[in-house]
Amino acid sequence: MTAATHSTLFPxxxxxxxxxxxPTGADAVLEGLDPEQRAVATAxxxxxxxxxxxxxxxxxxITHRIAYGVLAGILQPSSVLAVTFTNRAAGEMRGRLRQxxxxxxxxxxxxxxxxxxxxxxxxxxxGGGMPRLVDRKIQLVADAxxxxxxxxxxxxxxxxxxxxxxxxxxxxIPADYAxxxxxxxxxxxxxxxxxxxxxxxxxxxKRDRSVIDFEDVLLLTVAILQDRHDIAEQxxxxxxxxxxxxxxxVSPLQQRLLELWLGDRDSLCVVGDASQTIYxxxxxxxxxxxxxxxxxxxxxxxxxVRDYRSTPQVVRLANGLLAQARxxxxxxxxxxxxxxxPGPEPSYTEYTDEPAExxxxxxxxxxxxxxxxxxxxxxxxxRTNAQSETYEQALADAGVPYQLRGAERFFDRPxxxxxxxxxxxxxxxxxxxxxxxxxxxxxxxxxxxxSGEGWTAEPPAGSGAVRERWQSLAALVNLxxxxxxxxxxxxxxxxxAELDERANAxxxxxxxxxxxxxxxxxxxxxxxxxxVVGIAEGMLPITYAKTDxxxxxxxxxxxxxxxxxxxxxxxxWALSRSPGGRPSRRPSRFLDGLRPGTTATVGPTGSVxxxxxxRGTAGGSATAVPRRAQRTPARCRVCGxxxxxxxxxxxxxxxxxxxxxDEGLYERLREWRAIQAERSGxxxxxxxxxxxxxxxxxxRPESPAELSRIPGVxxxxxxxxxxxxLAICAGHEVGEADDDD
Numbered sequence: 259m260t261a262a263t264h265s266t267l268f269p270x271x272x273x274x275x276x277x278x279x280x281p282t283g284a285d286a287v288l289e290g291l292d293p294e295q296r297a298v299a300t301a302x303x304x305x306x307x308x309x310x311x312x313x314x315x316x317x318x319x320i321t322h323r324i325a326y327g328v329l330a331g332i333l334q335p336s337s338v339l340a341v342t343f344t345n346r347a348a349g350e351m352r353g354r355l356r357q358x359x360x361x362x363x364x365x366x367x368x369x370x371x372x373x374x375x376x377x378x379x380x381x382x383x384x385g386g387g388m389p390r391l392v393d394r395k396i397q398l399v400a401d402a403x404x405x406x407x408x409x410x411x412x413x414x415x416x417x418x419x420x421x422x423x424x425x426x427x428x429x430x431i432p433a434d435y436a437x438x439x440x441x442x443x444x445x446x447x448x449x450x451x452x453x454x455x456x457x458x459x460x461x462x463x464k465r466d467r468s469v470i471d472f473e474d475v476l477l478l479t480v481a482i483l484q485d486r487h488d489i490a491e492q493x494x495x496x497x498x499x500x501x502x503x504x505x506x507x508v509s510p511l512q513q514r515l516l517e518l519w520l521g522d523r524d525s526l527c528v529v530g531d532a533s534q535t536i537y538x539x540x541x542x543x544x545x546x547x548x549x550x551x552x553x554x555x556x557x558x559x560x561x562x563v564r565d566y567r568s569t570p571q572v573v574r575l576a577n578g579l580l581a582q583a584r585x586x587x588x589x590x591x592x593x594x595x596x597x598x599x600p601g602p603e604p605s606y607t608e609y610t611d612e613p614a615e616x617x618x619x620x621x622x623x624x625x626x627x628x629x630x631x632x633x634x635x636x637x638x639x640x641r642t643n644a645q646s647e648t649y650e651q652a653l654a655d656a657g658v659p660y661q662l663r664g665a666e667r668f669f670d671r672p673x674x675x676x677x678x679x680x681x682x683x684x685x686x687x688x689x690x691x692x693x694x695x696x697x698x699x700x701x702x703x704x705x706x707x708x709s710g711e712g713w714t715a716e717p718p719a720g721s722g723a724v725r726e727r728w729q730s731l732a733a734l735v736n737l738x739x740x741x742x743x744x745x746x747x748x749x750x751x752x753x754x755a756e757l758d759e760r761a762n763a764x765x766x767x768x769x770x771x772x773x774x775x776x777x778x779x780x781x782x783x784x785x786x787x788x789x790v791v792g793i794a795e796g797m798l799p800i801t802y803a804k805t806d807x808x809x810x811x812x813x814x815x816x817x818x819x820x821x822x823x824x825x826x827x828x829x830x831w832a833l834s835r836s837p838g839g840r841p842s843r844r845p846s847r848f849l850d851g852l853r854p855g856t857t858a859t860v861g862p863t864g865s866v867x868x869x870x871x872x873r874g875t876a877g878g879s880a881t882a883v884p885r886r887a888q889r890t891p892a893r894c895r896v897c898g899x900x901x902x903x904x905x906x907x908x909x910x911x912x913x914x915x916x917x918x919x920d921e922g923l924y925e926r927l928r929e930w931r932a933i934q935a936e937r938s939g940x941x942x943x944x945x946x947x948x949x950x951x952x953x954x955x956x957x958r959p960e961s962p963a964e965l966s967r968i969p970g971v972x973x974x975x976x977x978x979x980x981x982x983x984l985a986i987c988a989g990h991e992v993g994e995a996d997d998d999d
Contacts, residue, residue, distance in 0.1 A: 313567025335362030
């Protein structure tokens with residue numbers, strides 16, 4: 259097989275076809291890999307750390323590494339355990355390994371691998387039957403709260419459940435919750451002591467009912483492997499080589515389980531990207547990835563930076579986002595280099611309100627589909643799931659089919675279950691079906707069977723439940739076409755076996771509809787066209803992101819969204835939530851200096867100062883005067899136009915651009931200014947002009963550095979009035995200030 263042929267079968271940086279010709283030997287596995295991917299594939303001894311940027315073909319590299327080792331006779335398939343974080347990723351990895359000829363390799367999630375071991379060793383280690391595993395713990399949390407006489411609404415139930423999950427994956431017991439949460443900087447949804455009591459009651463209730471949750475699967479497996487050396491040795495005799503994908507997302511509990519699996523051996527390959535750490539709220543931390551070389555001084559380290567997914571224009575924006583980042587993850591960022599032909603520049607669109615933003619996106623999507631872009635190659639990504647409803651309505655109104663990522667699982671849909679039963683029956687008794695007898699190939703047979711379940715050659719009109727059922731069946735037809743293209747001799751029985759394996763792995767086929775997904779749910783996916791919507795202050799970064807670490811994780815979340823796009827990227831925001839609302843929002847600070855017409859200087863905490871003003875190094879006191887940078891042309895922070903009028907430069911926006919001024923704050927500042935002017939015997943404007951007060955009320959500064967960036971707040975005035983102004987902005991009452999010096 260030539261390198262060119264192999265590259266066609268397994269496209270760089272993409273999932274590729276799930277079906278392809280099996281390589282004829284170990285050397286064939288290496289064909290089509292770039293030099294860095296080849297270095298990963300041939301590094302089969304000792305610890306290996308692969309730092310892989312978005313779209314650089316990391317799954318390709320590690321699956322070819324495993325396949326090369328198996329086909330070269332260096333790795334025994336049954337001795338390899340590859341672990342990742344989602345059933346979809348594990349299913350994709352198994353499919354690739356199968357097509358590469360590496361049969362018998364185990365590719366599982368941490369939970370799936372631990373559950374199999376727990377089920378197998380429970381009789382020997384504990385005795386009796388294993389407790390029932392509960393799928394969802396919210397009802398148990400509600401019952402635990404009721405036992406304490408505590409009522410939790412739906413939101414509180416979700417938040418308390420998340421705190422319990424975080425506690426368990428960080429190996430925090432109920433008695434230590436309050437201390438651990440404070441140390442981690444977590445904002446508890448209720449009093450930490452109360453959550454600790456709820457956590458303890460939840461654990462007691464599980465024991466009383468003889469049930470366990472998903473975190474218990476890991477905790478109990480860890481406990482057995484720690485306490486029973488004979489069982490640990492039995493596991494280590496089975497698995498001798500480990501590969502961990504998405505290593506930046508491992509929790510302390512998962513890391514402990516990995517260490518117990520590994521024992522004193524060093525045959526470990528980890529793959530990750532600290533810049534894609536977006537699950538720290540669940541206990542994930544990139545520290546294990548970043549500390550890998552310290553723990554394994556002799557490790558082979560390979561960096562993958564050739565981006566095969568996105569155009570240079572998309573990659574430039576992604577690199578720009580990380581260039582502004584701060585923190586440990588940012589210090590280890592990877593500078594991506596696009597390998598694709600140039601494409602259009604990312605577009606930035608501002609709307610008056612959220613419904614207008616959704617309608618604008620739907621209109622543009624309709625145009626793209628009419629121009630020939632498949633609906634399945636388009637995605638709309640947002641920060642919170644609550645944003646999806648507006649886009650569902652807008653797409654439905656525009657006649658655009660869509661699917662919700664993270665909604666009901668594909669193989670759990672009623673129409674898919676019924677289709678599976680029909681296909682299974684046809685595979686057994688197909689000779690009795692005249693329609694099936696007339697079908698000469700696999701796709702025709704599948705279409706014949708599914709026509710009895712509601713599939714038609716043309717999709718139904720509209721976008722309701724009927725359209726969704728048709729899309730599910732159409733996805734099965736497309737899957738049959740893919741299988742037949744790679745394996746012309748495949749039978750209906752082979753197709754049913756493929757469906758069963760995918761159902762077990764929850765590896766769903768592609769549904770022909772625009773994807774609606776949160777930025778978190780989009781991790782690991784990619785589309786030709788991506789709309790990243792709602793990119794405004796308060797939404798991204800989200801309002802409750804307060805600390806430097808939380809802000810930086812929000813930036814990484816946007817980075818993940820941007821890097822999902824292959825060809826076209828559309829970024830948008832709305833000035834208000836609803837029609838007629840006050841246009842008080844502004845574009846996300848993460849876009850400053852990246853979208854046309856804006857400039858940015860990034861300070862130590864990652865916050866951004868526009869118009870060439872540098873963030874100072876002093877802080878913590880209203881009299882600390884930050885150092886000013888050389889001024890660059892001032893630009894409107896709303897539309898990006900260069901400002902020349904002194905009044906507009908003070909406001910940092912055009913006179914007719916929307917204001918996000920807090921009017922109540924402005925009036926409080928005016929009242930305070932009148933008192934200062936009366937005491938000093940000078941006109942009001944000598945304290946601060948109206949425009950300066952308007953600028954303060956729009957910016958709402960929280961620190962001396964932020965206040966100093968507002969034109970009109972000179973160092974002398976910052977020393978004299980800074981403490982009062984910041985207190986007023988924070989909503990505090992202030993006394994009369996001392997006379998101006």
